[in-house]
Amino acid sequence: MLSFMKVPPTTYVLQYKHGRVIREGAGLSFLYYAPTSTIVAIPMVSADVPFVFQESTADFQAVTIQGQLTYRVADPTRLASLLDFSIDKRRAYCSEDPRKLPERLIHTLQTLTRAITQRLVLKDALVSSDSIVIEALAQLRESEAVSALGVEILSLSILGIRPTPETGRALEAEAREALQRRADEAIYARRNAAVEQERLIKESELNTEIAVEEKKRQIRETQMAAEIAVEEQRAQLIDRRVANERKDANSRAYTLRETLKPLRDLPWKTLMMLGGKNADPKAMVALAFQEMAENAQKIGELNVSPDLLRSLVGPAVK
Numbered sequence: 001m002l003s004f005m006k007v008p009p010t011t012y013v014l015q016y017k018h019g020r021v022i023r024e025g026a027g028l029s030f031l032y033y034a035p036t037s038t039i040v041a042i043p044m045v046s047a048d049v050p051f052v053f054q055e056s057t058a059d060f061q062a063v064t065i066q067g068q069l070t071y072r073v074a075d076p077t078r079l080a081s082l083l084d085f086s087i088d089k090r091r092a093y094c095s096e097d098p099r100k101l102p103e104r105l106i107h108t109l110q111t112l113t114r115a116i117t118q119r120l121v122l123k124d125a126l127v128s129s130d131s132i133v134i135e136a137l138a139q140l141r142e143s144e145a146v147s148a149l150g151v152e153i154l155s156l157s158i159l160g161i162r163p164t165p166e167t168g169r170a171l172e173a174e175a176r177e178a179l180q181r182r183a184d185e186a187i188y189a190r191r192n193a194a195v196e197q198e199r200l201i202k203e204s205e206l207n208t209e210i211a212v213e214e215k216k217r218q219i220r221e222t223q224m225a226a227e228i229a230v231e232e233q234r235a236q237l238i239d240r241r242v243a244n245e246r247k248d249a250n251s252r253a254y255t256l257r258e259t260l261k262p263l264r265d266l267p268w269k270t271l272m273m274l275g276g277k278n279a280d281p282k283a284m285v286a287l288a289f290q291e292m293a294e295n296a297q298k299i300g301e302l303n304v305s306p307d308l309l310r311s312l313v314g315p316a317v318k
Contacts, residue, residue, distance in 0.1 A: 003034045003089060007041060012076035014040040024077070034089060042076040042085045046154055049102040055114050061122040061167055067133075067158035069102075069109060075150030082149060101149065108146060109156070112139045122163060123171075129158040 007013045009027035016022070016038040023030060026044065049069045054062055073079055083097035116132050117125050125132075137156040140146060146153060163171065 001034050002031050004031055005029065005039060010043060010045040012042045012044050012073070014042075014077070014080055016040065038086050040080050040085045041087050041091075042073055042079055044073050044076060046070055046072040047102065049106060051106045051109065053106075053110050053113075055110075055117045057117055057120055057122045057125045059121045062164050063117065063122065063125055064160075064162045065113060065117070065132075065158060066160045066162075067156065069105060069156055070154040071102075071105060071151050072154060073150060074152035078148070078150035101151070104149065105146065105151065105153075108143055109136060109140055112136045112143070122167070126161050126163065126171075129161055132161075133158050 005013065005015075006029035007027060012024070012026045013028050014021050014024040015030070015032055017033075017036055023032075032039070047070070049071070050067070051069060052064065052066045054064050056062055079085070079101070083101060084093075084095040085098055086094045088094055113132065113136050116135055120128060133156050137153065140156065141153050162168065
């Protein structure tokens with residue numbers, strides 16, 4: 001019984017007859033004799049395989065890793081020799097092997113991921129999805145199990161790494177406490193900065209006051225120095241004036257002494273007589289009486305008229 005086979009370009013088909021491959025290729029269309037032929041159809045399109053599995057970290061904490069693996073069949077002939085991709089006349093697979101391929105890949109990926117997560121503590125594992133992807137993808141592409149299947153790994157992505165709900169709540173509480181501590185530290189730092197700034201302002205004000213007082217002191221010292229200089233100049237002026245007055249007095253005394261020198265040896269009577277019209281009559285009479293008193297032993301009798309006494313004792317007649 002002849003049958004017709006036509007596959008799209010993304011499907012690689014092999015026709016076995018009597019245990020030998022008589023026809024193979026992608027996108028073939030042909031007639032074959034069904035009772036004596038076995039048709040193997042292997043899809044070559046890329047396939048996305050989601051995965052979710054739980055692993056333990058280095059500190060014995062469970063985490064759930066969720067992601068997606070993308071692959072394609074690069075060597076369909078090698079894959080056909082390991083898994084049964086044969087189809088019946090209804091184009092359905094004759095075995096469950098086609099579904100085993102993504103399972104094997106996921107198992108291999110889980111083994112590699114477990115080795116990585118077991119080296120990390122929980123906190124590091126939760127934030128290391130990128131590094132886990134890079135390391136797991138490189139090891140998966142180099143894996144002998146994957147290369148033996150003739151499969152090419154296109155990409156690997158980890159959508160999330162989550163702890164258990166209890167652990168997650170504990171981490172959230174710890175993170176909140178850490179954030180609160182940082183907020184408190186920020187408040188304390190701001191207060192300390194304000195106190196420090198106020199201290200600097202006070203210190204600046206005190207330094208300004210000290211500088212002002214220093215300037216005032218310098219001004220007072222300058223004023224005192226100026227006053228001292230003025231007083232010194234004044235003292236010098238007074239000394240000079242006194243010296244000049246002393247010289248002037250000495251000069252006048254010398255002049256008077258020299259002027260009176262000729263008269264120094266004259267008797268006073270002669271001097272009184274020299275007074276002439278300017279001599280005081282009373283003084284002249286007083287001198288006469290003094291002369292008589294000195295020669296009283298020579299005078300026998302002295303008569304003084306009342307008019308003379310009255311003229312001597314009474315006020316001068318103008």
